[in-house]
Amino acid sequence: MNSDVLIKQYCKELRLGKNIYENYSRIQTTDYADFLAQLLKLEIEHREITRKNRNLKAAGFDVIKTLEGYSFNHIQIPKALDIEQLKRSSFIDNKENLILYGPVGTGKTHLATAIGVAACSIGKKVKFFRTATLVNQLSEAKAKGELKRFMRQIEKTDLLICDEWGYIPFEKEGSQLLFQVISECYEKRSIILTTNLEFSKWNGIFYDEKLTSAIIDRLVHHSHLLVHTGPSHRLTHSTMKSQ
16 A cells, blocks of 8 residues: 555544645655644644634625725724724623624624624634524524524624614514523623614614613623714715716
8 A cells, every 4th residue: 555545544544634645745845854844834724724714604794804905984993992902803802892883884794794704713703693683593493492502502602793783673572582692692702783773772673671771781881882984885886876
């Protein structure tokens, strides 16, 4: 049995995957120690890429966005936070939340997604939901007797992103289930929430003043408010406008 076949067999037995036996021949060196070091580095890099891709897939982003070229010119960022902290996801380590507030089309979803993508790249576990979709999935899980299993997925995350918060009002059960999620995350993991609705109008989402107050209380306690003040990016760059 030749060496190529043996290497492939040993990699399978050691559960090292295909990367080593498919790429070891590319390493150019005559020093055994250097060869081993390069081989191990190659495997570490491969596993890092695999881990990042797995995290991105599990996050469930609608579209992958990054912070490259993103303009913060029209965003009011609190003094306790800076752009580098957003890029490094340090707020996640502190179990802090971000509330991105502003008119439709001002880049809130892009920023929330890009921060989530950056978090995935450094090993954080992220889940992205349109808020209405999250409530629907919670209701369906409860109806099927699978709510505990669904909640365990939330419990395993470092960052939960609730996009388009307040765009659609919820029934009583949906509001209670969403409150359950927020309560479970409180001081255990971070939340990014995007909304065009000021706090004083949140009662119109839940139709329950006590529940609304309880949700706001838990979200705001460890939160940073980022206010988007610019014009709608979609309207500014609309193809119809150019026509």
